[in-house]
Amino acid sequence: MHLLRLNFAVALSGFRRYATYRVATAAGVFTNTVFGFILAYTFIALWHERPHLGGYDQSQALTFVWIGQAMLAGAALMGGGFQDEFHERIRNGDVAIDLYRPVDLQLWWLASDLGRAAFQLLGRGVAPLAVGALAFDLALPSSPWVWLRFLLAVWLAVVVSFALRYLFALCGFWLLDATGLNALSTLLSLFFSGMLLPLTVFPGAFGEVARLLPWSATLQVPADVLLGTHPGGSAAGLAFQAGWALVLLAAGRALQTAATRKVVVQGG
Amino acid sequence: MSDGDGEFIDVRELTKTFTVRRKTGLLRRTATQVHAVDGISFALRRGEMVGFIGPNGAGKSTTIKMLTGILTPTDGSLRVAGVDPWQERTRLVRRIGVVFGQRTTLWWDLPLRDSYGLVRRMYRIPRARFEENLARCVELLELGDLLDVPVRQLSLGQRMRGDITAALLHDPDVLYLDEPTIGLDVVSKARVRRFLVALNAELGTTVLLTTHDLSDIEHLCKRVVVIDHGRLVYDGLLSGLHEVGRGERTLVVDLERELPPIEGIPGARTVRTEGPRQWLAFPASASAAPLVSQLAADYPLVDLSLREPAIEDVIARMYAG
Amino acid sequence: MADGTPRPRAVLGDAVWGVRAYGFIVAMWVRSTMAYRASFAMMLAANFATTFLDFAAIMIMFSQVDALGGFTLPEVAFLYGTSCVAFGLSDLLLGTAERVGRRVRDGTMDVLLTRPVPVLSQLAADRFALRRLGRIIQGSLVLGWAVLRLDLDWTPGRVALLFSMVLSGAAIFGCVFVLGGAFQFWAQDASEVQNAFTYGGTTLLQYPPTVFGKELVRGVTFVVPLAFVNWLPALRLLGRDDPLGLPGGLDFASPAVALLCCAVTGLVWRAGLRAYRSTGS
Structure with a gap:
């Protein structure tokens, strides 16, 4: 109970920290909206040539675009979030202090990242989606149950995204120059989340593999849950996300133990 | 050029007013005028070393920023070395050196030596002159072992010595020091102070120093200028300062x-x-x-x-x- | 950065000195980057790969369709390559000019103002990132492939148009970077707005104008003149009509538009710096 309260407080402070940057948030909304328009037009051209490409009709494809823009900052699909700070603490050795804190390092960062995500989904997600819905004919569901399932999927997407970024960040214990890893993490996330193109459009076996990778849980699956297009139904999509979340968090835990051992042996 | 005769730094009725917009309602904002510097006058002769003190928010940094040409004054007149800092900033900066205690003017990721190389080219310092100045600073500030260390790896005291060196390579006539001993250990403080005394005595560099550490002033300056709420409250010998209390x-x-x-x-x-x-x-x-x-x-x-x-x-x- | 009323000679002298100073600061950063070759190679590869993703997405699109907005893959690749190289050049040379807001917030803008080198030179050269060559290399490869596949008749005039297009495009994007920086003198936290025009702009120009609504095309022709980066001259080289039916002479106007952008940018930058120097925040 105490732990839960503590983590909630951490999450709340993460939320508040981002909430203070109002101008930056407005600027981000503007940029997400502009990108939404550019992508929407290219998708219209694409679906004009091939209606029902990837199993979507045009308005579903457009919905996909705007869901992507709405989740971009929240699910940290282009990086950002806690990594920069975490890297800095690894680089300057402050992380040694964190490792000896009574609170669990992974849980602490997860809580703070969930707080950040909550703010960015509200502050940077809602407005672009609303603009998209006004400007284009989107396939938004009317059932509140679908929206609830979607919210759960978004929450799981943030957890999976965190777990992935945490793994990459922990590699910083072994590689001092973590900028390259950061770039790799962003690259994989951008491409395999479905941010550039829905993974259902990827051809053949390549597409099948892409849809099984964990990044697919960060955008493709939530979008499919909202659109009701996940093969096997929304429940299967949510289970897929939860599965990856558990596996990746466990892997992060194992790597964290190894990292702790390294810090203890080498003295930071 | 008239900086030989008369005052070297001449500040008259200097005023800086900022407009601050504050939220007073959901959408309403009211603009208020804040007089950060409110009609101060003082003058420095060439070769003087003067302490510039006052409580936080008194207008010290704003005044220094106007003296260095960073900020434009709202009113009043200002001459440094015969130049109007605001009008001729680029000409003036070749003749002044500035050290900000809380942020470095050096390049964070570069070794000190490379930072100094950049300073040499920016100020177009003749190489012989540069080497001579650098050698003197390196000796007096004991920087010899640090020249190849990136700035970010230096301690605060080492960095400050590095910053002071960077500000002096182009033979400035005036040196502005904004909190040069903030956060330094006793040894570094003493070293910096010894160096400033020597600099002022040997080269006749005019020094204007702001500080919170009044022992800096006691060690370095005979004269102090005190401001409070943007106004001059005292200008005279350190020994006469207690009168301000009244x-x-x-x-x-x-x-x-x-x-x-x-x-x-x-x-x-x-x-x-x-x-x-x-x-x-x-x-x-x-x-x-x-x-x-x-x-x-x-x-x-x-x-x-x-x-x-x-x-x-x-x-x-x-x-x- | 002469203050007060500038005289033409003085402005020219300042500009030459500004470029020279930019050069030696950049040289210093390149030397410092090259001290860690392995790390640099990795970052260059990462930059190459990240910027290639956009083209990977286009290739996947064309695995499903034969044309997009009536344009074939080599034609889109031509647009992509020209946009990418122009943007890459400006990003390499002026990309760090976007750090105005951060520098105002942490107070280091003041440090730049105490040095006898134009602020813009110092800002644009600071932390010069040679790894951004990755985007230029990647864009050049795509452009080269497109040129080979398109089988256009390369007369000297058309080659000249291609080069003037890429250079003018780089200048126009460079202006967008500097304008974005200048804007932050007034709104320090708004650095992300310019991403809409820089990264958004280059993404837009990678696709044929026929894909977009006419209003949008009109906007990027007359308001933010991005259409002059590649669309108008490239459509001429590809032998296509532009969707707005503009006079053909505009296809050659990119250098003039770039010059005009530079003039406007210079004025706005000065105004921004002046505003900063009078408010100090």
Whole structure:
């Protein structure tokens, strides 16, 4: 109970920290909206040539675009979030202090990242989606149950995204120059989340593999849950996300133990 | 060029007013004028080393920024080495050196040596001159082992010595030091102070120093200039500073509404206004009672408070330490 | 950065000195980058790969369709390559000019103002990132492939148009970077707005104008003149009509538009710096 309260407080402070940057948030909304328009037009051209490409009709494809823009900052699909700070603490050795804190390092960062995500989904997600819905004919569901399932999927997407970024960040214990890893993490996330193109459009076996990778849980699956297009139904999509979340968090835990051992042996 | 005769730094009625917009409602914002520097005048002769002190927010940094040409004054006149800093910033900066204690002017990721190389090219310092100046600073500030270390790996004291060197490579006539000993250990402090004394004695560099550490002033300056609330409260020998303690008190007056500056109260003058709030300065020796009754008779008062001269803290600390 | 009323000679002298100073600061950063070759190689590869993703997405699109907005893959690749190289050049040379807001917030803008080198030179050269060559290399490869596949008749005039297009495009994008930086003198936290025009702009120009609504095309022709980066001259080289039916002479106007952008940018930058120096925040 105490732990839960503590983590909630951490999450709340993460939320508040981002909430203070109002101008930056407005600027981000503007940029997400502009990108939404550019992508929407290219998708219209694409679906004009091939209606029902990837199993979507045009308005579903457009919905996909705007869901992507709405989740971009929240699910940290282009990086950002806690990594920069975490890297800095690894680089300057402050992380040694964190490792000896009574609170669990992974849980602490997860809580703070969930707080950040909550703010960015509200502050940077809602407005672009609303603009998209006004400007284009989107396939938004009317059932509140679908929206609830979607919210759960978004929450799981943030957890999976965190777990992935945490793994990459922990590699910083072994590689001092973590900028390259950061770039790799962003690259994989951008491409395999479905941010550039829905993974259902990827051809053949390549597409099948892409849809099984964990990044697919960060955008493709939530979008499919909202659109009701996940093969096997929304429940299967949510289970897929939860599965990856558990596996990746466990892997992060194992790597964290190894990292702790390294810090203890080498003295930071 | 007239910097030989007369004053080397000449500040007259220098004023800087900022407009601050504050949220006063959901959508309403009101603009208020803040007089960060409010008509100060002082002058430095070539080769003087002067302490520039005052409490936080007194207007020290704003004044330094105007002296270095970073900020444009709202009013008043300003000459440094015969140049108007604001009009001819690029010409002036070749003749001044600036050290900001809390942020480095060096390149964070580059070794000191590379930073100095960049300084040489930026200021177009002849190589022989550069080598000579660098050698002197390296010797006096004991930087020899640090030249190949990236700035980010230096300790605060090492970085400060590195910064002072960077500010002196182009033979500036004036050196502005903004909190040069902040956060330094005792040894580094002593080293920096020894160096500044030598610099001033040997090269005749004019030095203007702001600091919170009054022992800096005691070690380095005979003369101090004290400002408070943007106004000059003392300019003279360090030994005479205690008299400021008996300077002016301030009456903070809250009126019912915004009004033009209060006038016609004998012995008091308005030094600052911010919306309906006004600050009245009056001699510390005078009693506040007649002032208050006169005010209450002439103006729609809401609230009053009396403020002792803030600078007293500074001086109290100085004589306690 | 002469203050007060500038004289033409003085402005020219300042500009030459500004470029020279930019050069030696950049040289210093390149030397410092090259001290860690392995790390640099990795970052260059990462930059190459990240910027290639956009083209990977286009290739996947064309695995499903034969044309997009009536344009074939080599034609889109031509647009992509020209947009990418122009943007890459400006990002390499002026990309760090976007750090105005951060520098105002942490107070280091003041440090730049105490040095005898134009602020813009110092800002644009600071932390010069040679790894951004990755985007230029990647865009050049795509452009080269497109040129080979398109089988256009390369007369000297058309080659000249291609080069002037890429250079003018780089200048126009460079202006967007500097304008974005100048804007932050007034709104320090708004650095992300310019991403809409820089990264958004280059993404937009990678696709044929026929894909977009006419209003949008009109906007990027007359308001933010991005259409002059590649669309108008490239459509001429590809032998296509532009969707707005503009006079053909505009296809050659990119250098003039770039010059005009530079003039406007110079004025706005000065105004921004002046505003900063009078408010100090």
